[in-house]
């Protein structure tokens with residue numbers, strides 16, 4: 001027995017000596033960098049904080065198990081502000097200066113689309129955890145961008161889920177659509193909702209636009225009051241939703257508002273948004289064991305100012321899934337080489353917290369959506385809709 005142990009021990013010593021010897025070589029890599037590009041400042045900072053924290057947690061877990069392919073994973077966090085230029089600048093910085101070959105980001109479609117141009121020109125792998133606009137992974141001619149993937153469903157699906165919910169569950173026959181023409185995500189989702197709603201026999205009784213700079217929505221809300229729609233579709237981020245829905249309540253508009261994943265924030269004004277519904281990627285009320293253990297792990301690591309466990313939102317969850325996907329693809333590729341990692345990623349199957357992820361030809365996972373309701377200060381799970 002003792003002899004056997006000694007043999008095992010000697011083998012280990014020799015193996016580790018060999019590894020150290022290789023490690024001393026010029027070509028050996030001790031670490032692999034992964035950049036996280038997220039809106040830590042700007043209009044939607046809760047998106048950035050959640051994304052960063054979800055991603056860092058995945059990296060910590062891999063490092064605790066020895067990293068990937070023997071390399072330590074080093075995160076490089078950059079603030080991309082949910083805007084095109086800051087996202088492009090952050091991408092150029094992490095690629096050119098930090099020599100990063102892998103990017104998790106951005107959150108917002110209008111930042112992820114220009115970011116995808118940079119990564120595909122520079123052969124860097126991108127996984128957007130949460131950007132849902134179709135154009136994130138597709139070129140204008142419909143071809144797929146080889147280095148860009150996402151961990152979430154896309155807006156043609158999300159808009160259809162919202163429209164069907166309005167018609168089938170809320171018995172809506174008419175809808176009014178409010179949207180920001182200058183935001184790829186908001187415009188795309190509004191179009192998808194309208195197409196699905198009319199195709200199913202509903203009528204769009206009004207459509208009004210605003211800009212991301214607007215703070216006074218009274219003129220367009222007056223039109224909503226006049227049109228008396230059964231539902232109002234407002235697929236924007238929480239900052240706009242907070243303003244517009246508070247003003248709608250003041251105006252006495254009682255038709256339920258419906259939105260998309262952009263409503264998901266700890267800073268959503270739950271009083272203003274009361275009675276509203278939104279489509280999302282995940283609910284913490286999901287009873288699957290993988291979700292429950294995720295809540296526990298996240299809550300143990302991240303606490304609020306009073307020391308209370310923070311409940312991960314969809315952004316944190318998808319950032320965690322996207323980061324795990326990236327690292328699993330590096331492992332599967334067997335090399336710290338973005339060219340090989342993008343190929344490994346295309347064929348990967350990953351059991352994520354937000355669902356099982358495999359990519360279709362357009363680098364989109366096929367996943368279910370959940371519908372959540374804002375009621376009495378809480379966000380409550382209503383139902384799950386499969387593709």
Ligand code: PHE
Nearest residue numbers: 108109130131132185261262
């Ligand atoms: N889907 C949004 C976009 O593409 C981003 C988002 C995802 C926001 C999930 C909140 C939650 O811009």
